[in-house]
Amino acid sequence: MQQIIKWSRENLFATRMNTLLSLVSLWLIYVTIEGVVSWAFINASFLGADKSSCMVRPHGACWPFVTAKFNQFIYGNYPAAEQWRVNIVFVLGALGLGLLMAGRINFKKQLAVLMLTAYPVLTFILLSGGLLGLSYVETNQWGGLLVTLVIAVTGIVVSLPLGILLALGRRSELPIIRMMSIAFIEFWRGVPLITVLFMASVMLPLFLPEGMNFDALLRCLIGVSLFASAYMAEVIRGGLQAIPKGQYEAGKSIGLSYWKSMRLIILPQALVISIPGIVNTFIGLFKDTTLVMIVGIFDLLGIISFHFTDPNWTSPQVPITGFVFAGLVFWVFCFAMSHYSKSVERRFSVKGVNK
Amino acid sequence: MSGKHIIEISHLDKYFGDFHVLKNINLSVAAGEKIVICGPSGSGKSTLIRCINHLESHDGGDIIVDGVPLDDKVKNIDHIRSEVGMVFQQFNLFPHMTVLENCILAPVWVKGVPRSEAEALALQYLERVRIPDQADKYPGQLSGGQQQRVAIARSLCMQPRIMLFDEPTSALDPEMIKEVLEVMVDLAEQGMTMLCVTHEMGFARRVADRVIFMDEGEIIEENTPTAFFDNPQNERTKLFLSQIIGD
Ligand SMILES: Nc1ncnc2c1ncn2[C@@H]1O[C@H](COP(=O)(O)OP(=O)(O)O)[C@@H](O)[C@H]1O
Numbered sequence: 001m002q003q004i005i006k007w008s009r010e011n012l013f014a015t016r017m018n019t020l021l022s023l024v025s026l027w028l029i030y031v032t033i034e035g036v037v038s039w040a041f042i043n044a045s046f047l048g049a050d051k052s053s054c055m056v057r058p059h060g061a062c063w064p065f066v067t068a069k070f071n072q073f074i075y076g077n078y079p080a081a082e083q084w085r086v087n088i089v090f091v092l093g094a095l096g097l098g099l100l101m102a103g104r105i106n107f108k109k110q111l112a113v114l115m116l117t118a119y120p121v122l123t124f125i126l127l128s129g130g131l132l133g134l135s136y137v138e139t140n141q142w143g144g145l146l147v148t149l150v151i152a153v154t155g156i157v158v159s160l161p162l163g164i165l166l167a168l169g170r171r172s173e174l175p176i177i178r179m180m181s182i183a184f185i186e187f188w189r190g191v192p193l194i195t196v197l198f199m200a201s202v203m204l205p206l207f208l209p210e211g212m213n214f215d216a217l218l219r220c221l222i223g224v225s226l227f228a229s230a231y232m233a234e235v236i237r238g239g240l241q242a243i244p245k246g247q248y249e250a251g252k253s254i255g256l257s258y259w260k261s262m263r264l265i266i267l268p269q270a271l272v273i274s275i276p277g278i279v280n281t282f283i284g285l286f287k288d289t290t291l292v293m294i295v296g297i298f299d300l301l302g303i304i305s306f307h308f309t310d311p312n313w314t315s316p317q318v319p320i321t322g323f324v325f326a327g328l329v330f331w332v333f334c335f336a337m338s339h340y341s342k343s344v345e346r347r348f349s350v351k352g353v354n355k
Numbered sequence: 356m357s358g359k360h361i362i363e364i365s366h367l368d369k370y371f372g373d374f375h376v377l378k379n380i381n382l383s384v385a386a387g388e389k390i391v392i393c394g395p396s397g398s399g400k401s402t403l404i405r406c407i408n409h410l411e412s413h414d415g416g417d418i419i420v421d422g423v424p425l426d427d428k429v430k431n432i433d434h435i436r437s438e439v440g441m442v443f444q445q446f447n448l449f450p451h452m453t454v455l456e457n458c459i460l461a462p463v464w465v466k467g468v469p470r471s472e473a474e475a476l477a478l479q480y481l482e483r484v485r486i487p488d489q490a491d492k493y494p495g496q497l498s499g500g501q502q503q504r505v506a507i508a509r510s511l512c513m514q515p516r517i518m519l520f521d522e523p524t525s526a527l528d529p530e531m532i533k534e535v536l537e538v539m540v541d542l543a544e545q546g547m548t549m550l551c552v553t554h555e556m557g558f559a560r561r562v563a564d565r566v567i568f569m570d571e572g573e574i575i576e577e578n579t580p581t582a583f584f585d586n587p588q589n590e591r592t593k594l595f596l597s598q599i600i601g602d
């Protein structure tokens with residue numbers, strides 16, 4: 001207790017200005033927490049099969065909306081009998097990622113390769129089916145968190161290698177490669193993602209031959225991936241520029257080819273420098289997936305807001321609750337990413353890289 | 356001497372844009388010969404030795420290393436780089452790798468030497484530069500003198516026939532210069548062909564067969580170390596020597 005008083009004196013109430021700021025801050029924290037707690041818990045309704053229980057508690061959250069619709073929020077209209085396939089994909093993904101992030105395991109390299117090759121193939125087979133006795137599930141039945149994750153993970157996995165190639169291309173000594181990389185990057189950076197998605201879903205089919213059907217979700221995946229690659233390229237270019245010229249020259253002088261010197265010397269250093277920017281791009285990409293709503297694909301946010309119009313649930317509390325729930329889910333994923341990136345940075349700096 | 360020359364540079368010209376940085380350089384180096392290059396800052400010393408392993412491309416004249424002409428053929432450049440090691444003023448070690456990893460990188464990835472063999476070789480060279488016990492440290496954990504000796508060992512691991520040094524002691528604190536120079540003297544005594552850009556006059560007197568003085572992109576004077584330091588011929592050489600000895 002004495003220590004607490006001593007600490008407060010030194011840190012909160014040292015000067016008059018300091019005291020004032022501390023009191024204002026404490027008041028703000030109190031007001032926020034009080035508001036959140038009373039909305040989310042004290043005044044909230046928790047049980048009920050429709051909006052009626054929420055109507056009688058108009059000043060709190062309407063959690064029954066979330067529990068009743070939870071299945072759609074996760075799977076969209078994915079057939080209930082087939083949802084086990086999605087679950088396998090989720091569990092394998094979480095398991096693989098968890099093991100990769102856990103740090104010291106000795107089969108890490110093999111696992112990473114597996115996650116980047118076998119896992120996407122398996123995911124594709126499981127989710128869309130039409131193979132191995134699995135029934136075919138059209139992508140317009142996919143929705144909710146499933147679609148959000150499919151788009152975000154694809155975007156992340158494609159944009160990193162593509163971004164690296166584009167960044168190297170932009171710094172290439174070959175004029176054609178350089179020009180093409182610059183044109184690609186500047187095109188995608190200059191166009192808003194919404195426009196990209198619109199073009200992918202409305203314009204692209206006009207150029208394709210009659211009868212050729214190009215899956216709407218796939219078009220979005222391509223659009224989002226290319227868009228993210230352009231941003232990723234610029235982030236990585238920043239990292240490349242921070243590597244001293246001497247590193248390139250040392251690589252050349254011991255006889256390494258361009259690609260070997262990039263792979264062994266330059267990129268390992270440049271990528272570590274770029275981690276904050278890379279994760280920033282990932283987080284931006286994750287949140288941007290909500291824009292696919294515009295072209296009729298129901299990601300998590302899309303499907304939540306779609307259900308606001310369900311006559312059983314039209315109540316003023318429902319949209320707020322829905323948005324808060326969506327925000328919470330997005331926040332958990334984004335916070336996990338930023339938290340993990342900090343630990344990666346720390347791990348590399350222990351090795352003495354960033355000195 | 357002709358025929359035994361491991362490096363033959365004739366009528367070498369090099370421009371940076373409009374700036375004529377190397378002017379009609381002619382220089383032949385016999386196998387095992389040690390050459391010290393000195394001259395005022397900006398005279399083109401670095402550029403000259405960087406042309407030899409094609410870190411800079413030249414615009415005129417010929418460079419022949421170990422019988423192989425240095426042209427734009429990737430195969431020739433690769434061959435020459437495998438014969439020529441280089442040590443830089445700023446060490447340029449790879450900071451994300453341990454000392455041992457720095458040393459085995461090129462043998463493993465360029466020559467395809469098995470890892471265990473490359474490690475054995477690397478430890479042998481680390482011993483020769485007198486830091487066998489630092490193999491598992493990262494460059495950032497070593498002193499400047501130690502880093503430069505690792506850089507020398509890293510080059511030696513490719514078993515080059517020629518070593519280029521670009522002011523290897525200029526970035527070092529005075530107390531560390533000696534340890535690096537001692538390693539270089541060892542190397543010289545074992546018969547390595549060496550081209551060193553350096554202003555270390557003691558080193559030049561001790562190991563150099565010839566000292567070359569450059570100014571404004573030209574070789575102004577060349578002589579044995581004793582004659583060069585004790586009896587310089589050209590006015591510019593005299594001025595330069597009076598400046599560095601005046602320090
Ligand atoms: N990459 C470059 N581009 C343009 N000018 C350069 C470049 N490198 C060196 N120079 C110029 O060429 C001249 C010779 O440089 P350098 O060979 O490094 O001299 P030294 O090693 O003798 O000090 C200097 O005037 C320098 O400014």
Ligand SMILES: [Mg+2]
Binds near residue numbers: 402
């Ligand atoms: Mg120089």
